[in-house]
Amino acid sequence: MTHENLSKEHTILDTLKTVFGFHLFRPNQEEIVRSILDGRDVFAAMPTGGGKSLCYQLPARLMKGTAIIISPLISLMKDQVDAAVENGIAAAYMNSSLSSQEVTDLYRALRNNRIELLYIAPERFAMPGFIDILRSVTISLFAIDEAHCVSEWGHDFRPDYLSLSVIPKTFPDVPIAAFTATATPKVQEDICRKLGLRVPFLVRASFNRPNLYYQVERKTQVESQIIEFLRGHPDEPGIIYRTTRDAVTDTADFLARNGIKALPYHAGLSTDVRDKNQDAFNKDKASVIIATIAFGMGIDKSNVRFVVHADLP
Numbered sequence: 001m002t003h004e005n006l007s008k009e010h011t012i013l014d015t016l017k018t019v020f021g022f023h024l025f026r027p028n029q030e031e032i033v034r035s036i037l038d039g040r041d042v043f044a045a046m047p048t049g050g051g052k053s054l055c056y057q058l059p060a061r062l063m064k065g066t067a068i069i070i071s072p073l074i075s076l077m078k079d080q081v082d083a084a085v086e087n088g089i090a091a092a093y094m095n096s097s098l099s100s101q102e103v104t105d106l107y108r109a110l111r112n113n114r115i116e117l118l119y120i121a122p123e124r125f126a127m128p129g130f131i132d133i134l135r136s137v138t139i140s141l142f143a144i145d146e147a148h149c150v151s152e153w154g155h156d157f158r159p160d161y162l163s164l165s166v167i168p169k170t171f172p173d174v175p176i177a178a179f180t181a182t183a184t185p186k187v188q189e190d191i192c193r194k195l196g197l198r199v200p201f202l203v204r205a206s207f208n209r210p211n212l213y214y215q216v217e218r219k220t221q222v223e224s225q226i227i228e229f230l231r232g233h234p235d236e237p238g239i240i241y242r243t244t245r246d247a248v249t250d251t252a253d254f255l256a257r258n259g260i261k262a263l264p265y266h267a268g269l270s271t272d273v274r275d276k277n278q279d280a281f282n283k284d285k286a287s288v289i290i291a292t293i294a295f296g297m298g299i300d301k302s303n304v305r306f307v308v309h310a311d312l313p
Contacts, residue, residue, distance in 0.1 A: 012037075015061055016054075019087050026051045028203045032177070033058050036141055041168075041200040042177040043147075043192055050205055052179045053080055056143035060117050061089060065138030066110060069119045071145040072158055075265070075278055075295050077119040082282075084117055093119035097271040110137055122149070126163035131170060139174050142167050144195065147178035151190040161194075168196040176200075222310050223254050229308060230260055230288065237281070238306035240290045241313065251310065252290040265291040 012033065016022050025033075028044065029051050035042050036059040046052050060067035071077050077093040084091035092115050094106050109115050110133070124130060142164075144150075150161040167176055178195055180187075192200060217225065226240060242248045245266040255262035263277040263286045280286040282301055289295065293313075 011062060012058070015058055019061055019089070020054055020058065021087075022054075026054075028205050029055055031201070032203060035201040036175050036177055037062065039173070039175050041175055041197040042203070043188060043197060043200045044177070044179050044203040044205070045183045045188060046179065046181060046203065046205040047209060048181045049209075050181075052145070052181075053083075055179070056141060056177055057084060057087075057089065057117060060140055063140035065140035066113070066115050067117050067141045067143060068134065068139060069117060069143045069145065070122055070125060070161075070164065071119055072121060072149055072156075072161075073146070073294075074121070075274070076145075077121075078275065078278065079282070079301070081117070081119060089116050090114060091117035091119070094124055095119075095121050096123075097275075107133065113138065122158060122160040122164065126160045131166065135170070139171055141174060142171070142176045144176065144178045145180075147180040147191050147195070148183050148187055150178075150194045151183075151187045153184075153187045153190050165194055165196055168198060219310075223251065226251065226255070226308065226310060227258055227260075229306075230255070233306055235287055236305040237284060237287055237301065237303050238289075238308065239295065239304060240288060240308045240310055241295075242290060242292060243311040245292060247311070248290045248292055255288065255290070260288060261286045262288040262290055265289050265295045267292065267294040 016025065028046065032042050032044055032055040036056065044052065044055065056067060056069065069080070071080070074095050074097055077095060081091045081093050092106055092109070094103060098106070106115075106118075110118065144164060146156070149156050149158040150164065151157065167174070176195060176197060178191055178197065178200075180191070183191065188202075188204075219225065240251065240262075242251055245268045248264045248266045252262050252264040263280055265274055265277050269277075277286070277289065281289045
């Protein structure tokens with residue numbers, strides 16, 4: 001091994017330990033990190049909890065410029081940015097929850113190379129003029145989370161994801177890493193083609209999760225069933241999903257009246273309330289969050305012990 005390779009090896013492992021606090025990579029992480037650092041495109045299908053965020057955050061720390069992370073979920077952006085900042089990474093998000101002044105300040109920081117990780121929604125990327133702004137700064141890599149949203153064969157097609165197909169043409173020397181927890185081989189092929197990935201390094205991780213248990217019950221009196229379930233899991237943090245905002249509010253109120261620390265989360269609440277409730281859940285001040293899918297399924301909280309779908313997802 002050459003001196004240059006030894007130095008690179010030391011830098012990768014040292015960053016893994018000192019910035020992220022890990023002594024070893026999880027399965028597939030190291031190969032993905034090295035591929036990105038070598039300037040290669042990546043497609044990775046990895047289960048939730050498989051450590052996808054480290055796969056682009058670590059290279060972003062080592063590469064020159066700003067890594068652009070495209071994510072469709074505001075709640076998950078906030079989680080990821082909070083965790084990155086806690087690790088000493090200059091991270092920020094730009095989405096509809098910010099004021100115009102906050103967006104202006106972010107653009108200034110971006111142009112002054114003060115941001116290592118910038119999380120944006122696909123709708124932001126598609127805005128007129130946004131690509132011109134990115135052209136004016138040094139971009140280290142593009143990471144596309146929930147990449148199945150680009151595929152018409154995926155379960156959550158988002159048309160604005162199609163605008164991402166301009167990335168390889170506009171930024172030909174910048175690697176693209178696409179991540180998803182849900183992609184059949186057909187969806188994988190569609191994602192790689194739609195995004196224009198260039199001979200990508202492919203990862204399909206095992207989705208066998210022996211620590212997960214699935215249970216399906218017939219819904220009769222849903223609030224009584226939820227209470228009964230929660231009493232069997234006292235003080236354990238968890239998420240309860242409902243399909244409508246009204247159902248979220250009603251369920252949260254019902255649980256609060258029955259002595260359970262539960263808070264609502266849906267797109268109809270103000271940004272301040274959503275942030276306050278999310279922080280309370282993350283800091284274990286509330287044991288249960290009642291949410292629509294606006295909360296996201298990949299919320300970054302290590303001690304979640306259950307997820308209840310009180311309505312068919």
